[in-house]
């Protein structure tokens with residue numbers, strides 16, 4: 001199965017089976033180094049995060065469930 005590349009400023013995903021352009025289920029494998037800042041009550045926020053591993057594992061069409069049918073296409077300028 002081929003996994004499409006992640007879209008950039010010039011490209012987007014499209015399901016070749018149903019034409020969906022807007023809804024996808026994305027599975028990513030990530031590992032992060034984070035700085036957690038706790039307040040005195042014990043709640044925390046993540047103030048800094050560095051993704052050291054960020055791999056796209058699968059992209060599936062949200063509507064028809066097709067995995068291998070998602071392709072990368074050029075964006076059309078909307079003006």
Ligand SMILES: [Zn+2]
Nearest residue numbers: 015018061064
């Ligand atoms: Zn689809």
